[in-house]
Amino acid sequence: MTLQAIRYHRGHLEILDQLLLPDVSKFIPLHNTDEGWMAIKLMQVRGAPAIAIVGCLSLAVELTKKDFSTRKELKEFVHEKLNYLVSARPTAVNIADAAAKGKTLINQLIDNEDIELEDIKLSLIKEFENMLQADIDVNRSIGRYGAEHILKNCNNEPVMVMTHCNTGSLATAGYGTALGVIRHLHEHNKLDRVYCTETRPYNQGARLTAYELVHEKMNASLICDNMAAACMASNKIHAVIVGADRVVANGDTANKIGTYQLAIIAKYHNVPFYVACPKTTFDPNIKSGKDIHIEIRPEHEMTTLKGIKIAAAGISCWNPAFDVTPAELITGGIITEYGVFNPREIQDKFNEFDQQR
Numbered sequence: 001m002t003l004q005a006i007r008y009h010r011g012h013l014e015i016l017d018q019l020l021l022p023d024v025s026k027f028i029p030l031h032n033t034d035e036g037w038m039a040i041k042l043m044q045v046r047g048a049p050a051i052a053i054v055g056c057l058s059l060a061v062e063l064t065k066k067d068f069s070t071r072k073e074l075k076e077f078v079h080e081k082l083n084y085l086v087s088a089r090p091t092a093v094n095i096a097d098a099a100a101k102g103k104t105l106i107n108q109l110i111d112n113e114d115i116e117l118e119d120i121k122l123s124l125i126k127e128f129e130n131m132l133q134a135d136i137d138v139n140r141s142i143g144r145y146g147a148e149h150i151l152k153n154c155n156n157e158p159v160m161v162m163t164h165c166n167t168g169s170l171a172t173a174g175y176g177t178a179l180g181v182i183r184h185l186h187e188h189n190k191l192d193r194v195y196c197t198e199t200r201p202y203n204q205g206a207r208l209t210a211y212e213l214v215h216e217k218m219n220a221s222l223i224c225d226n227m228a229a230a231c232m233a234s235n236k237i238h239a240v241i242v243g244a245d246r247v248v249a250n251g252d253t254a255n256k257i258g259t260y261q262l263a264i265i266a267k268y269h270n271v272p273f274y275v276a277c278p279k280t281t282f283d284p285n286i287k288s289g290k291d292i293h294i295e296i297r298p299e300h301e302m303t304t305l306k307g308i309k310i311a312a313a314g315i316s317c318w319n320p321a322f323d324v325t326p327a328e329l330i331t332g333g334i335i336t337e338y339g340v341f342n343p344r345e346i347q348d349k350f351n352e353f354d355q356q357r
């Protein structure tokens with residue numbers, strides 16, 4: 001049983017407060033989009049897919065408890081709340097993708113005079129609820145495609161891999177993206193060992209990924225971010241697998257800060273470097289990585305740890321939450337629910353799948 005970051009039933013949403021992990025496992029209720037926005041902003045919930053799901057479910061909960069007198073009122077409310085949720089964090093695109101789909105759906109339903117107002121509201125709530133299982137199904141496909149691709153290039157022998165940040169059940173509805181690949185390897189007895197980086201300054205690796213790996217008894221070792229090069233020099237690492245917050249048209253990818261340098265180190269050591277993400281992380285509207293908006297987080301997230309100062313008082317900080325890995329460094333490919341693709345082909349591949357629908 002994998003860990004769960006989100007608990008939901010109609011009219012009720014709780015999230016695992018990830019700021020308290022691994023010491024304290026505490027679920028907190030979210031009653032509306034204001035609370036959803038704040039939980040995302042504070043990173044009580046984080047991870048591109050989980051942000052989208054929790055944001056939309058916080059709106060679903062609010063809609064469940066609110067009555068509307070006109071179609072216009074409902075439409076304006078939904079548009080306003082979805083736009084607000086997207087503003088919580090700028091780099092991950094999944095919530096913007098979900099918001100766009102939600103606005104398209106409400107616009108279509110509102111124009112259909114055969115559907116009652118209450119049924120329109122219910123249809124939108126069900127659309128948001130469907131995101132939970134859909135995400136898990138997508139993650140399992142990513143896990144399978146990614147594991148098969150890695151094993152194909154390693155004579156189907158158990159592999160040693162490295163991962164960064166947290167891309168597991170605590171970043172998604174369950175199972176995970178990059179960590180989903182690692183889970184699939186583990187489930188099929190093809191995981192020799194996984195090295196997870198601590199991922200300063202929020203420590204998604206030390207606090208969250210390590211928590212998931214220990215929970216599921218995988219062979220795992222935690223390393224500091226500055227140990228990655230020595231780890232690849234000292235061990236036969238078969239692949240590096242990371243997640244993504246936004247993959248753009250030319251295959252450049254924004255992901256947790258430290259990903260770019262991992263890709264450079266992997267290139268130097270001839271270790272295949274993979275990005276694992278669902279199609280909802282793809283943004284064809286941005287042509288190259290230089291145009292991705294990178295979130296800058298508060299300085300205290302670097303200078304304190306659980307409230308204890310770990311840096312000299314008065315020092316200023318540069319704290320970007322993400323960096324951009326150019327497509328040419330994603331040497332293993334981008335692992336999606338449709339297969340593993342060359343980053344430069346990702347837009348054409350997704351266009352093909354859209355046309356096949």
Ligand SMILES: CSC[C@H]1O[C@H](OP(=O)(O)O)[C@H](O)[C@@H]1O
Nearest residue numbers: 046047048167171243244255256
């Ligand atoms: C499948 S999670 C994708 C992505 O989100 C994480 O960022 P954050 O913890 O700041 O939300 C990290 O970049 C993961 O790779």
